[in-house]
Amino acid sequence: MDSSNVLEAQIQKLEEKAKIAPLPADLLEKIDEEIALLRGSLNPSTSSGQAGSGSFVTFENVANYINWVTSLPFNKETKDNLDLVLAKQILDKNHYGLENVKNRILEYLSSLILNMQGKTDSVLRAPILCLVGLAGTGKTTLAYSIAETLARKFARIPFGGMGDARVLRGASRAFADSEPGQVIKNIVRSQCKNPVILLDELDRITETGRSDVMGVLVELLDPEQNKTFIDHYIDYPFDLSHTLFVATANNTTNITTAVLDRLEIIQLPSYTDEEKTVIAKKYLFPKIRQQSGLLENQITIADAVWPLVIRPLGYDSGMRSLERTVEGICRKVTRLIVEKKSQAVNVTTENIKEFLPT
Numbered sequence: 001m002d003s004s005n006v007l008e009a010q011i012q013k014l015e016e017k018a019k020i021a022p023l024p025a026d027l028l029e030k031i032d033e034e035i036a037l038l039r040g041s042l043n044p045s046t047s048s049g050q051a052g053s054g055s056f057v058t059f060e061n062v063a064n065y066i067n068w069v070t071s072l073p074f075n076k077e078t079k080d081n082l083d084l085v086l087a088k089q090i091l092d093k094n095h096y097g098l099e100n101v102k103n104r105i106l107e108y109l110s111s112l113i114l115n116m117q118g119k120t121d122s123v124l125r126a127p128i129l130c131l132v133g134l135a136g137t138g139k140t141t142l143a144y145s146i147a148e149t150l151a152r153k154f155a156r157i158p159f160g161g162m163g164d165a166r167v168l169r170g171a172s173r174a175f176a177d178s179e180p181g182q183v184i185k186n187i188v189r190s191q192c193k194n195p196v197i198l199l200d201e202l203d204r205i206t207e208t209g210r211s212d213v214m215g216v217l218v219e220l221l222d223p224e225q226n227k228t229f230i231d232h233y234i235d236y237p238f239d240l241s242h243t244l245f246v247a248t249a250n251n252t253t254n255i256t257t258a259v260l261d262r263l264e265i266i267q268l269p270s271y272t273d274e275e276k277t278v279i280a281k282k283y284l285f286p287k288i289r290q291q292s293g294l295l296e297n298q299i300t301i302a303d304a305v306w307p308l309v310i311r312p313l314g315y316d317s318g319m320r321s322l323e324r325t326v327e328g329i330c331r332k333v334t335r336l337i338v339e340k341k342s343q344a345v346n347v348t349t350e351n352i353k354e355f356l357p358t
Contacts (some may be wrong), residue, residue: 014035014063018031065233072184077194084109084110091145094141094145095138095145101131104127104129109150130249130252130265138268146196152192154190155186156200165213169181193242194244197243198247211256214256218258218262276310280322285326293334302349305347308349329357
């Protein structure tokens with residue numbers, strides 16, 4: 001079988017793939033036109049009757065495009081959790097305090113519930129929350145919890161060091177090695193049109209690319225515009241109005257006014273030593289103990305120890321240093337148990353120096 005016949009067989013597979021995909025009619029028509037042009041490029045261009053080398057490049061271009069387009073979930077959505085009591089339980093389980101943030105999420109969920117019960121045709125516009133706080137105050141983990149609360153898929157787009165708007169919006173197929181942007185890629189990975197997408201560290205976009213990236217964000221975060229968001233690679237509008245965007249930033253200094261106007265800013269406060277103690281005992285320690293392979297009866301930490309662990313970190317606004325300290329304690333205990341030097345360890349004020357990371 002010569003190369004033309006091989007390519008024709010592959011083209012037929014692409015045709016079948018496009019036909020069975022739930023695509024809008026005008027997009028399917030566009031794909032049919034591309035396939036027709038592709039067939040036209042398969043005319044023999046050498047004396048031996050073989051297809052020219054340019055044909056394979058054209059096929060790859062069209063095949064990649066069809067694969068991306070047919071993977072888009074134009075009509076697929078996950079079912080939201082509409083149990084307000086369960087939602088509150090999840091938020092309280094994952095986070096201590098932060099009542100302002102929790103209330104915003106529960107208010108949005110309440111609106112969803114009323115819309116579902118009333119079966120109204122109005123589109124409920126998701127708020128675009130922006131969690132602002134110093135490093136380690138729980139911004140990213142809170143975004144995960146929002147997705148868990150709503151029973152939605154979760155995706156993350158890191159903005160740290162982003163300097164090219166094409167990372168978000170994709171590159172035109174006229175460019176070599178072009179592909180969709182991070183927005184469409186994460187929609188495809190989520191396989192639904194209503195995921196929670198985290199726009200992480202909006203304030204860390206590079207200086208050179210800030211104006212272009214912020215320009216894309218203005219459209220992306222505007223409910224009147226994102227219902228017809230166009231990725232330059234896909235070159236067809238996709239409805240993002242059901243997507244819940246959550247942004248994070250250490251501060252809002254480097255975020256343009258136009259983008260800030262589209263965000264609901266929620267300040268995450270720094271933690272006091274008392275709050276850190278509660279979080280460490282109730283959330284961090286049980287999680288880290290389990291991750292370290294320790295049973296509940298193999299390690300205990302006396303209440304009097306926690307101020308000694310936290311006090312040197314009192315000026316740390318977040319929880320990361322404290323988390324690393326607790327991890328260090330647990331690792332030292334696991335070593336004692338594995339080396340059979342102890343079966344269980346009680347960390348007290350008398351022996352705490354033996355377990356603190358050095």
